[in-house]
Amino acid sequence: MLALPAMSAEDLRAALASCGPVAPRWVECAFGDFSAVARGKRVHPADFVGMKGCRAPSVVLGLTLTSGEPDTVFGPLLPATYDDMHLVPDLSTLAPRPGRAGEVTVICEPSGSLPTEHGPIDAAQFSPRAALRRAVAQLAAQGLQATVAPELELFLLERDATGRPQAARPHAQAPVRERCCDVLSLERLSHFEPYFDELYAACDTLGIPVNGHAHESALAQYEVNFRPGPPVAQADAVWRFKRLAREIAARHGFLASFAPKPFLDEPGTGMHWHLSLQRTDAAGEWPHVFAQPSGEDSPALGHFVAGIQRHAAAAMAFFAPSDMAWERIALSNASPTHATWGQEGRDLALRIPASGPTSRRVENRLPGGDANPYLLLAATLGAGAWGLRTAPAPIAGRAEALALPRSLPEALAALADDVLLRDVLGAPLVDLFCAVKHHEHAQRAALADPRTDWDLTHLLELA
Incomplete structure (x- = not known):
């Protein structure tokens, strides 16, 4: 696992000083x-x-979405004593932290030896961000770099008296609320201009x-586009944006939700990623891997696609990491x-x-x-890079x-058996991820009304 570069105290002081004319307080x-x-x-x-x-205590590495602490995690995979780990800043x-004078923010990765029933393990092995950096390094070893651009959909919602979601009003006193889907409506965009401006x-x-936004094809749904950039920086951007x-x-006074299927009778929330490779x-x-200078697709494009196809079943555990995400697929017009x-075609998995x-x-x-941007990119780039190395033909x-799995447990089983991913x-990250998600699935399944008591209670606000 790649470690972040070592830093001296002087490096850290200089970085803090560079954030503005006034030294940060926090x-x-x-x-x-x-x-x-x-x-x-x-x-x-x-x-x-x-x-x-x-x-920070290592317990946070194995928490479920509801802050549960599964017995299958603490002891076998993480220390039951919640030993501290080091958060190493990048x-x-x-x-500067937006809206917070005198405060700065920095993305960190966990590090440090943790005791488990099977021996010590470095906390870095459980870092989604470190896993993506590793996938990028594997590409670099093949003389390649990736450029990626996400398209991120979200809903602007309120809860009604029963706690169920409905379209948000622009502010608490506003008399307007979207009653039916206004696809590409500029008027609906104008209602929320103060929010998007901030x-x-x-x-x-x-x-x-x-790079701009528009009203999408579901009630109260919007899509935000990003300019292209390198994978780790783009995953950081999506994580911070959400x-x-x-x-x-x-x-x-309302909710921004990335839940994959808040309304069963409306399209769900996607997070689409555009990926290209350069030598x-x-x-x-000619540095562009996926096309010839004359404009035809290169053979490498097909091999990259074929690599993702071969490992898509396992990668679906990262692409659809909640039970609600599988409702998006089962009740879909374009998933x-x-x-x-x-x-x-918009009905294609890889377009x-x-x-x-x-x-x-x-x-x-x-x-x-609800997908983790680091994990989904690591899985996509890792599978595509395998296709470039082994040169399989894409399947038409x-x-x-x-055929993709039809449920979260099926996808987790495929992931657990996928040697490449x-x-x-x-392996430590995959095992921990599977254990956490299996526990979430079982906890949700035990509820009398899983959609209300799990999806709309927790996932609606935390996805």
């Missing part, structure tokens, strides 16, 4: 768990420098490359049930958008809004070999 050390919930601490700058980050992500200003502060969207919505050793030659590929040779790309349309149509992400 440093927020943040990292994302498997559900992409932001965990961490706010510490004094002197402690941040002295500890070269901060310390100083390239240090920035959200975009916060994005500018954190360097999140948002948190900002929720926090700012709360200040405006890092082209030395003045694929097979790992199909081709040109343009090749119309584009010129320098922007030829693959769009992965399988992930839902809806062959049985392309266990290597790309690390």
Whole structure:
């Protein structure tokens, strides 16, 4: 597992000083768990420098979405004594915290030896962000780099008297509420301009490359587009964006939700990713991997697609990590049930958008809004890179070999058995992820009304 670069106290002091003319009073050390919930601490700058980050209990690595602590996790996979770990900051992500004068935020990764029943293990093995950096490094070893761009859908909602979601009003006193889906409605966008203005200003502060938004094809649903960039930075951007969207919505009196299927009779929430590859050793030659200079698709594009197809069943555990996510697939007008590929069609899992040779790309349309951006990108790039190494042919149509799992337990079983993804992400991470998600599924299934008591109680606000 790749470690973040070592830092001196002088490095940390210089980084804090670079954040503005006034020294910060607080440093927020943040990292994302498997559900992409932001965990961490706010510490004094002197402690941040002295500890070269901060310390946190390892219990947060194995928490479920409801903050449960499964027996299958604590003891076998993580220490039951909740030993501390080190949160190591990535100083390239240090920035002022939007709306908080005198406070900065930095993305961290866990590190440090943890005791388990099977011997000590480094906390870094459980880091989604470190797993993505490892997948990027494996690409680099093949002389390649990736450029990715996400499209992220979200709902703006309120709860009615029974706790069920409904379209949000722009503010508490507003007389308007969307009653039916207004696809691409500029008027609906204008109602929420103060919210998006504040959200975009916060994005500018954190360097999140948002590129515009529109009303999507479901009631109260919007899509935000991002400019292309490198994988780790883009995953950081999506992770930070989701948190900002929720926090700012709360200040405006409504919910921003990335839950994959808040309304059973409306389209669900997707998180689509456009991916292209470039050669890092082209030395003045044509660097674009997926197309020929003349405009035709390259053989490498097909091999990359074929690699994702071969491992899509296992990767679905990351693309659809909740039971509600499988409702998005089962009750869908555009969520694929097979790992199909081709040109343009929105019902394809792996779509090749119309584009010129320098922007030829693959769009992965399988992930839902509750997917962890680090894990889904690591799985996608790892599988695609395997396709480039082994050169399989892509499978056309809806062959049985392309059928995807139909439930979260099926996807977790496929992931547990997938040798490649266990290597790309690390067996400890895969085992812990499967244990946490199996526990969540069982806990939800035991409820009298799983959708109300689990999905709409927890996932609606935390996805």
